[in-house]
Amino acid sequence: MAVTGELHRLDGTVTVRRALERLENGAWRSEGAGCSWARAVAFGWHDVEILNGVPALRRNFLDGVAARLYPSHRAALVRFRQILARRNSVLQRGGADAAAQLGPWDEQFAAVGMELVDRRRRATAALQTEISRIYPCLAGECHKIELSYRCSVGEAAEPAALFAALERHRREELRRGQTIVGPHRDDVLVELDGADARVFGSRGQQRLLALALRLAELLPITEATGTSPVLLLDDALSELDPSVRDNVLREIEAAEQVFLTTPEPLPVAAGGRWAIHAGGLAAA
Incomplete structure (x- = not known):
């Protein structure tokens, strides 16, 4: 490093x-x-699935960012998954004493769950600040980008709100045999000019938004850790208009270290260039 x-x-x-x-x-x-x-921000075109894929992909992305910004987030996430698994086990078994068995798990679920929600919200706010600047710079046009964390208990911030939601859904959860409310069901809404980018964004807009999301990680991580992460970009310039490609190259110049793969020669100076031929790597 x-x-x-x-x-x-x-x-x-x-x-x-x-x-x-x-x-x-x-x-x-x-x-x-x-x-x-080991701090690096990596981008590949599969990241477009963060925009158009299932909610779990957006939660995973946000948890990855939160874990870098807040060191305790990873341990809390592991603990939450353990509690969720045990709570689901009680729901699946059912029985007359299921409600009594759920009580202690509900308290832990609500406490740890709202810890996750709080850090996810703060991570969303940090990304919002950056992406609202970065995406218009990449696109070369004025756009309004909004990230909003959609919590299953609304805007509530206290564990009591999640605990109450569990009680309200108790009968339905016992019927289904699974926990239907909590951080594992939350989502992140990405809006482009007031419209859901997952539904209304073009493929090109979604690809550029995915890249902007990754670039938006850089400054918050640098400020939180005191170390600038290495930026790893896999074929990030493909299928971009020439003007947008130039905008991307200008944006990443601010990063301390960048590794960028491309099938075409780069139009800018680089600290080092390597070419892959017949499975071998050589200085270009």
């Missing part, structure tokens, strides 16, 4: 328990342990 002057080798594996573990310099570490130094 040139940013810190330290060299790390990072590998990964997925265990049979589906828990991601990282191997840092030969030592196994649990998920998130290496994140204090």
Whole structure:
């Protein structure tokens, strides 16, 4: 990592328990342990699914940002998923004593759940500040971009609101055997000029919005961590109009380190260039 002057080798594996573990310099570490130094923002065109995909993809994106801004978010997310799984287990079993068994889980679910909601809202606000500037700069046109966190308990901020929602939906949850209200059902609405970009945005607009979302991460992460993340852009310039491509290149000049892949020669100076030919990598 040139940013810190330290060299790390990072590998990964997925265990049979589906828990991601990282191997840092030969030592196994649990998920998130290496994140204090491994700071990068990566973009690929599959990120357009953040805009037009299922709500879980937007929640995952937002949780990734929140975990970088607020160190305790990752642990709270793991704890929330554990509570959710146990609560769902009680709902699936049902029985006359199900309501009594749910009580303790409901309290924990509401407390940890609203912690997640609070940090997600703050992360959304941080992204909003940046993307409202970045997207018009990339597009070269005036546009109004709005990100809004859609919480299943509305604008409430207290655990009591989520606890009350669980009680209101108790009968329906027992019938379905699953938790139907909470942070795991929330969504993020991305609006372009007052319209839902997922529904009304063109493919080109969605692709550019996805790139703008990733670029919007840079400044909040830098301010929160004191370290500028490495920006990794995989074929970010393809299918863009020449003027938009130039706007993207101007925008990323502010990043401290950028790795950009492209099938065509870059029209700007770069610190280093490499070309891939027949599976080999060589200086260009």
